[in-house]
Structures are given as structure tokens and as C-alpha cells.
Amino acid sequence: MDPPALGALLVLAGLLLLSGRCGGVPSLYTIDAVALTLLPGPTVPSGTPVTLSCSVSVSHDSARGLMHVFRFTRFDALVHAVNSTAAEARLRLQPARATDSGDYECQVEVKEKGRRSEVQRLTVTGLQTPVFTLSAGVVYEGGELAASCSAAQEKGALLFQFFQRQAGGAASLLKQAISEGNRSEARLVLREVGDRDMFCNYSIPMASHAGSSNSSNTLHVLVKALFISPVMEVLPSTSVFEGDVVEVSCKVVKAPGSVDVYLNKGGKVLKRGAVVLSHRLTVGAGDGGEYVCKAEHGAAQKETYQTIRVKELFSRPVLSLEPLEVFEGELMRLSCVIDSYSPERVVIENMRFSVYKNQQLLVPAASYSAIALPSQNGNYSCRAEADSQGRPLAKESAALVVQAKVPVSVPVLSVVGGRLVVGRPFALRCHSDSGSLPITYTLHGPRRPAQTREVHWAGDEAVFNTSSVLRRADLLLFLCHAQNNELSAALTSAGQELLLTTEVIEPVSRPVLTLVPNGASVSEGQDLMLNCSVQRGTLPVTFTWFTSGRTGPLFFQTLQGHAGTYTIAAVARGRSGGYYCEGSNPANEVKRSFTVVVGIQMAGWKKGLMAVMCVLLLLAAVLAVLHKRGLLRRRGKTLSVKPASTQSIGLTAAVESRPVNVTPGVMGKSVWSEHVSGSDTDEQNSVVSPEEAEPQHTEDTTSDPSRGPVKKGTDAVYSEVRKSKQGVPEEPADGGSVEYAQLNNDSGRNSGHRNSGHRSSGDLNNGLQGGGTVPPDSVDDIDELNNTEGATEPEVCGPDTQGPDC
Structure with missing residues (x-):
């Protein structure tokens, strides 16, 4: 920035600062007090002018006044606001109404500071008398009237109530409504016949202390009876046979004007007409019941009821299957029959039957026979027809689903998991690849009672928990029967297949530990062979050698045989003690041999040396004795x-x-x-x-x-x-x-x-x-x-x- 511009900016800042000082804005001030005054007083009658005066006292260090912000609130809601340098502001209510009642408060703000006055309660008593009007003085029963209730001088939200008072009776509330203005309109329905007086009043929800206003002016209303009850007629009778033609008529006699007539049954409108209607129908077995004729005039309604009883010429046909559960390859028979008929109208010999499959005519007869095959499966139904007074009547049966069952196949018996250990309990599964459910499976085994399981849904299996077998050949004695048709023999599984498909694991027998040479004639320096063998057990077999007093095995090996050898080369005398071995196989059952005690003898050359030493020692002893005696x-x-x-x-x-x-x-x-x-x-x-x-x-x-x-x-x-x-x-x-x-x-x-x-x-x-x-x-x-x-x-x-x- 060039020097002339910088100088001009400094001059402008100085002028602004000087003007602020000249404006008299004080640097020190405090609000001393804020007071709210109600004139002419806190309680006044409705229509009286009321002035709310708010004054403030501020101390400051300048001769000039401060700008004040005055805010008037009622129930903490802002009513009026004034900005003034004066120390007082006013709110005028001209005239004051009951809706102006409430708790008032004045708040004054000066720059960053503010202060509130004490709360002053204003109570305006008395309400204006409302004005009530009606659209008509005469109405038919059930008719509607337009009513109006207003209080022109009131303000705010008002609750209006409309009343009626019959001759010699007490007033009853017809309707009430809340209006944001000083007027409310309502539609009033008068249902009772007679004379009555009607009026209204109002109240202020926000000024409950004011109570309700005086009742408005009273208007007289005459409610006339409405003769529109329809006349209902059923021809030829209310009791008919199915297939007969019935005519139902409804009409209003001496209608006072436009009247609508309806024919209803079970909540369904069958027909509508003006003043009168007629409805013709051929009744069936389901057309019996209660019929309603209803007449409407404005909001008024009148109803008349009649019940029509319909007799069946014959019952609905029923299609049956024999046998009830048919299996593929069996003979099935479909029969169409009726349970009852009216002999005065129907000749049973003249009735006509037909059988349908998938809505297509199969045979024009009351029965149908065929061999059950997958191609015969489908939805079957039948139809029965009869003539009544020259008019045909036909009825259809409910659909019958024919699904031939599949015979159960030869069951397969297997061990759950495909493996069993001799001497331990195991589980057997019996399963047929095909066959309609439910299927009953029965397991027979050696030296145990038969067990039965029934499979009812797909995914379910027949699993039998059984005790252990003593040898592999016992599997040949297990049999499983499967049956899903009581009329046919059960199919049986083959035990040979169970034996071929099962991995049978026989635990090892108790191992036998032998020593070469014999444990009692082992000399140090010799090779000691520990032979561990089992008589039976599924291969491979794991042999493990142990010695007492030592943690952990000496040696182990897994062999495709029933015997194993562990050799201790150049055995030392410190290897004396008890030796034993353990055997195990995929049965995960460890067997332990008896403990063999091994004593390691001294080597021969050591014995000779000791013998020489003993002789020398003996000779030395003899010489010592002789020498001692020859002293x-x-x-x-x-x-x-x-x-x-x-x-x-x-x-x-x-x-x-x-x-x-x-x-x-x-x-x-x-x-x-x-x-x-x-x-x-x-x-x-x-x-x-x-x-x-x-x-x-x-x-x-x-x-x-x-x-x-x-x-x-x-x-x-x-x-x-x-x-x-x-x-x-x-x-x-x-x-x-x-x-x-x-x-x-x-x-x-x-x-x-x-x-x-x-x-x-x-x-x-x-x-x-x-x-x-x-x-x-x-x-x-x-x-x-x-x-x-x-x-x-x-x-x-x-x-x-x-x-x-x-």
C-alpha cells in the first residue's frame, strides 16, 4: 500500500473514533431496576382498556441517553417489543378481553446487558354473550341442520358447545368444536321426533379462570317423523327348492321426496333403486339366508328384513378314492355319490354323473377304475345333474388330488460314520432310496430286542443306537425291514452288504512282553531285545516300550504287524528294573502288558577278576592272620x-x-x-x-x-x-x-x-x-x-x- 492511501486510512479511523466519542456512547453503565405496572389494575372487567407500562433505570458515565430494547411477554411468549432511548415503554390492550389474561413480564436490554421485571398477573373477568343461528326450524327425523355460534368481540382460540333441550327435559350436548377465531359452524343431526330448543356457549381454554360464557339466544326446532320404512315381498315363497326362481321387491309408500332403496344380503348390495326396486334370481343351496331392504332419505335410514329358506334337490356330490392310499401298480377306483336328495322333485335314476381329470371329461359315469401309475396322478372331480320342473340343475364335487404312492425300495443298512470298534456301542442307519413317506423301519440284531423308527418327512433318518458286537461276523446277523404299505410285505436289507461296507476295527489284545535273552540271565554288555506282541487287533499297531522310574516312553513304532521289537544295545547294569509295553491301534484303546523285571548280571571277565581279587584278599587275610600269630x-x-x-x-x-x-x-x-x-x-x-x-x-x-x-x-x-x-x-x-x-x-x-x-x-x-x-x-x-x-x-x-x- 502506498503512503498516501495508508495516511487516508489512518485519518478515517481517527474520525470514526472521534465521532464515537462525540456520540456519547458511554464506556461505563449498569441497569439499576426494571419495573412493570398494570393500569388501571391487575383485575379488570372484560372490555376495559388496560395499559402495561415498563420502566427502566440505567446508571452510566455519559450525559447522553442509551438505546433500550423493551420486550413484553405473556407466559414467556413474546407479545410486544419496542426500541427506544426513553426510559419507559407501554403496551395498550383496548379493550382487554378474557383471552388477554395471564402472567406478564418485561425484559430490558442495554447493549450486552439485560434485566427482567417481576411477573405481574392480569385477570380480565367476564365473557361476551354469543349469538346462535340455525339453517331451518323444521327438519325430518335423522335430518341435518347447519348451526352457527359467534362472539364478535372475543379473540384467541375459543371452545364452542351446541346444546338441545326437549320440552320438560334437561339440556344435552350435541356437539363441541375448537375454533381459532370468534366464530364456529357445525352440522347437527336430529334423530328423535319432537320439539326442542337449541342454544350455544363458549369458553377460553387458555383462561380457565374465566369459566364459560352465558348461553346464547335460544331457537326452537321441530323434528318430524319420516315414514320411509320399505315394504319387502318375496315371491313365490320364502321357502323354495334350489333351482326355483325367486323375486324380491322393495318399495317406500308415500315417500316425502327423493328416497333411495337398497337390497342387501350378508353385507353385499344386490340391487339399488329409487323409492322401489325388484330383484329376480334362481336360488341355489347357498342363496338361502337373511335379505335386507334399506331406504335412505338424507341422513335418515329405515330397514326391513326377510329370511329365505332354500331346500336342496340333492346334495353336493362327493368323489372318493378306493383304496384311500393307493400305491403305484395297484388298482384304484373313483366313485361319485350324493348323500341326500328330494324325492318329490328328483328321480334318482334319472340323475347324470361324470368324472373329470384336470377339468377335462374323463368318463360320463359315476365311477372310474385304472391301474395307479405316475401318469394317472392329477386333480379329479365329478359332476351330478338333475331336472326339476323342466329346469336342469348341476353340482360339482370338491377336487380330489390323486397321487399314487411309491413302494419302498430295499433298505440299505449302514454304520453311522462307516466305522465301528469291536466292543463299543455304535449306531446303525436304515435307509431306502425310494418310497413314499411315512416309512417304518425295524431293526433286528443278535441278542437284542427289535427296534422301530418311523420316518415322516424328508431329511429325517432312521438311526438305531445299538450295543457293541463281540466280533466282526456279528454284523451278518443284523437285519432291517422297511415298509410303507400295510398290504404288502416288508423289504429286508442284507447283512452281507453291511459287513462289506463297514470298516470294523478290533482293539488290540493285551500285549505280551518277552525278553531275549531271558531277563534273569542278562549280562551287562549284551544286547537286550524286548519283544512286544498282541494276538489280535486291526492293523496298524503302535507299540510303545516303557521302564519303571522313567518319565516318557523308551521307544515306539507303528507296524503293519502284531509284533514289534526294541533292542537295547550293550545293556548296562544301571538298566535293571521293570519293563513293560503298550499296544494301540485306530480303535484308540491302549492296552498294557504285565511288567517284567530285568536284573543285569555282572560280566564274566569282571567275575573272574573279582574271584582273583577275592583269592588274593583271602590269601592276604590268611597271611595277616598267620603273621599276626607269628609276631x-x-x-x-x-x-x-x-x-x-x-x-x-x-x-x-x-x-x-x-x-x-x-x-x-x-x-x-x-x-x-x-x-x-x-x-x-x-x-x-x-x-x-x-x-x-x-x-x-x-x-x-x-x-x-x-x-x-x-x-x-x-x-x-x-x-x-x-x-x-x-x-x-x-x-x-x-x-x-x-x-x-x-x-x-x-x-x-x-x-x-x-x-x-x-x-x-x-x-x-x-x-x-x-x-x-x-x-x-x-x-x-x-x-x-x-x-x-x-x-x-x-x-x-x-x-x-x-x-x-x-
């Missing part, structure tokens, strides 16, 4: 024996006060034994601890000084002999060490093994056995033996030993 004990003297490798034997013996038994030759060493207490039991023998059993190194003072000490366990075995009495070892004469040996060999054994060798040793043994003390020279001999080089080890006599000393 060295401290005695009064020390006895030393060297092995053969040393080529010298050192023997030191202590002299005891009791006999000592010595038995050499155990484990290649010389062993000396003695009984401490002299008894045969070993429990009294002294037991030496393992520490004491250890051989101790002892220097042999009698040996060669140049030789070193004897090594433990190899060069020499040192024994220590304890003294039995004092328990204190005797010191040797040469000051050397003394060792004690306790020899625990039995006396019996000692007697069987005699030591043979050097003399000194034998002398020592003899001395010990004698229970005496070893002499000193014997001890010297022993020392000499110990020091002798190249001495041989003494021989041990046994069962297999032969020598010069044994």
Missing part, C-alpha cells in the same frame, strides 16, 4: 635264625620254666612257637602290635666282629622270647643284646613238623620240649652255630618233603 615277643633269651643266603644261623634262646614248642619252615624262615598258658586256644596268646611285630636290628655279639650288622628282613630274622614267669629278660653272659620271640604255632602242628639240622639246634629243641632250662653249654653251642661260616639252612619236613631226617 615276635620279648622272652628271656633271643633266638636268631639267618636265611640260607647268609650261610650262618644265629640262635639265641632263653631258658624258660615251661615247655616251648618250636615249628620251623614257615615262608622259608624258621619260626619258633610256644604256648604261653599251655591251652589250645589262640585267644589267650599274647598279641603284639604292629610296632612290636616289626623285626628289630640287634648286633650278634657272638658273630664275627669283622661282619656288619644284619639287615632287616633280608639277612637275619630276629626273634624275642619272653619269659613266662617273671616277664623280665635275662641278660646273656657275654653282655650282648637279648631278644624275645613268641612262637604261636599250635602244638599239633609242632608235632607234625620236626626240625632236623645241626645238633646244637636239635639239642636246643629237645631241651625246650622237655620244659627244662637250656644248659650253658647248649647256649654256647648255639653261639657257635651262629658264628659258623657256610652253614646250611635247616630243612622243613612236610607232606611233599623227603629227606634223611623226615
